[in-house]
Amino acid sequence: MTQQKFQIILVLVADTAGGRPRGRPRKDPERLSTWVPPEGWSRLVAWISPEERLALKRVALEANTSVADLVRALASGLAGGVITPEELLGHVRKGIQVMEKIPTMFDRGEDFKVLPRPRQGCEWVFAGEGRPTEKLDGTNVRVTVRSGHVVRVEKRRNPSKLQKQQGIIDGWYVDADEHGPEDKWVFEAVRGTSFEGWPDGEHPAEALGPNIQGNPLGLTRHLCVPFNLEIPVYDEVPRTYDGLREMFQQLESRFAPGHLAEGIVFHHPDGRRAKIKRKDFPGISARSR
Structure with missing residues (x-):
């Protein structure tokens, strides 16, 4: 600008x-300032x-x-x-790239929908590598478990644009505040989860529930789903633009049957990940069949 x-x-x-x-x-200071917005x-x-x-x-x-x-x-x-909208869109696209935790496997167009063009760095997905799992749309957390009890709760923090320019690419976890309003539903999800059977150690997980990210799966309670233990895997997933777009028309969630899946995350054995969401495709509703 x-x-x-x-x-x-x-x-x-x-x-x-x-x-x-x-x-x-x-x-x-005893008088509250008030302002009534104009009609509309x-x-x-x-x-x-x-x-x-x-x-x-x-x-x-x-x-x-x-x-x-x-x-x-x-x-x-x-x-x-x-x-002008064109001037602003350039800055918005840069911001979206910074904000993305996991790269989308296709490039995006002017309307932010994906194009039939593989994104640089995601070629391994189209080569058939990686395991496809259901993308659960919640809050990324990490819980530390000892003898079936949670002893620490952390939330993910991602690098800022400046930090990325400094070479800090990967996100990290910071302690969540049990008494802070911003972490209220994270701890509600922890309290709603049974950790019996979870091995001792640190477990990255997704906090889900009625008050998290709009609750697209229609859950009735808050809970944590560990990536390394319970995330549903899809056996046959196409690796082409047209194939994925057609699949998402009717792809049912395996975590919450009766609801459409939000997306797919491909996990490479070396730790790389790539994602694609149903709402990324033009002409597909995010929530309805």
Whole structure:
């Protein structure tokens, strides 16, 4: 984005903030500030990581505004024609590549749907290598088990864009906070899982349930599913664009029969992984048959 357009965005930010610097502390702290949105307005909510939040706050600080008004200014720029969709899409694609934990096996097009073109680095999938397993859409965690009891719960953290530029590619695990609201459902999943029979050691798992990622499998309780013990394996999975697209039309979840599978993850013996999701294909609904 050019410096000139960035300056225009800052002007838009000032306009959305009423042209006034943020006042802290309030002159009358006992009085709550209220604001009623105009008719037809809607509220946008998104979950972001601490690193992403910090990056947005840095830009908002330079613009002397809040993160919320910064996002609104971006929307105003699009609506007003100051920022073109094509210009923004280039940055969005870069962000998606950073955000992806496991590479999608096909390249993506302008609409973010996959193209019939193998993604560089995923050639091994098309060569027939790797074991296809069901992709469970939840929160990636790691639990440490001793004698059938959980003694530690961790959640996955992925490298930021800057860290990737520094050569830090793989994610890592950090301790989850049992008393933190952001990890509430992770611990609900741990409490809803029986760890009897789990070998002692660290187990990467997926936390699933009614309040996690929209619950696409229609689960009635929260639980943890270990990747190394219970993830369902599909015996025959095509390795072509057309074959996978046709398969996903009716592919049933083996973990939750009666629901469509979210996707497939291919696991190579050397640790490499690649994924494909039903919603990646054009013309296929993410949730319905």
